[in-house]
Amino acid sequence: MPVLETPPTVELHLHIEGTLEPELIVALAERNGVTLPYAGVEELRARYDFTDLQSFLDLYYDNMAVLRTAADFTLLAETYLRRAAAGGVRHAEIFFDPQAHLVRGVALAEVVTGLAEGLRRGEDAGITSTLIACFLRDRPAEEACEVLEQLVALDAPIVGIGLDSTEVGNPPAKFVDVFARAKELGLHRVAHAGEEGGPECVAEALDLLGAERIDHGVRALQDPALMARLVAERVPLTVCPLSNVRLKGVETLADHPLPALLDTGALVTINSDDPAYFGGYADDNLLAVADTFGLSDHQLADLARNAVVASFLPADRRRALL
Ligand code: HPA
Ligand code: ZN
16 A cells, blocks of 8 residues: 555545456455356456446456445445545445446445445444445336335435446436436436546536536546536546546546646546556555656645535535545
8 A cells, every 4th residue: 555645635436346356356256155156356457458437347247246245245345444544535436336236236225224234334344334326227218217215115324326337338418317317316416427438428417417526537628618617617537547548538647638637627526446456545546646757746736625615515514524
């Protein structure tokens, strides 16, 4: 683990299933009697050479086969939260993918109660966290609506909903109903947009879904008017630099548009997305961009402050973290 040189921060773009490290995959496979299609950790790691978002998602969903019980989800969340806390994260707003587990025959109650216990254990390690249920944009919109009602029936401790998975070909417009229902329920709303999709996806997420934060959003830069709107409306962008490199959104970190985004004055935050797959947790991402772009301590502190401002924390907790 790198020596901590980054300020305490908040993580806003983190898929809990993307924290499934190869060692944990192998351990859970053994515990649950799941046969893996590779010999071990090394052979698994060799598959982490992604060409685009879909090539990652295929492995990400396959590897979830080892997550079966509430105890598995507790262990997953607790392991992430301890690692994040060690890297200076004080609060995390955590995505999970209910449909990815339901389609494998894992009951939603197992997922939700397991994660909730993991979050509670995180507090013992000095990190608070909340849950955001993400809907898979490559699955039917009606299913998203049904799953949201199941979460409500379970009284799942979620603070919001999000939208993830395959972006191209699955525009925000497809999910107007589930986002409208979430608004009715008083839930926060966020959406992945502008990762592989163009600026029009970002605009749709704002206009049609009422997204309060845009996850990724880097391609909004292609449309100066949209970028000006994001800045004027203080819409946070949860940027994930190492993810963008590993999924070939940019060739190298030096090619990442982070400096251009910062120049616009946008409310940019730095996050890890799927740290087990993309080579780094929140502190690793912050250190990598600090190194590559020569960011000052002052700029790093601004990024950390942006994340507090962009969070869904109550005002008293924000003040304590600022
Ligand atoms: N993009 C879209 N969907 C995802 C991602 C991502 O980076 N990670 C997990 N699901
Ligand atoms: Zn993501």
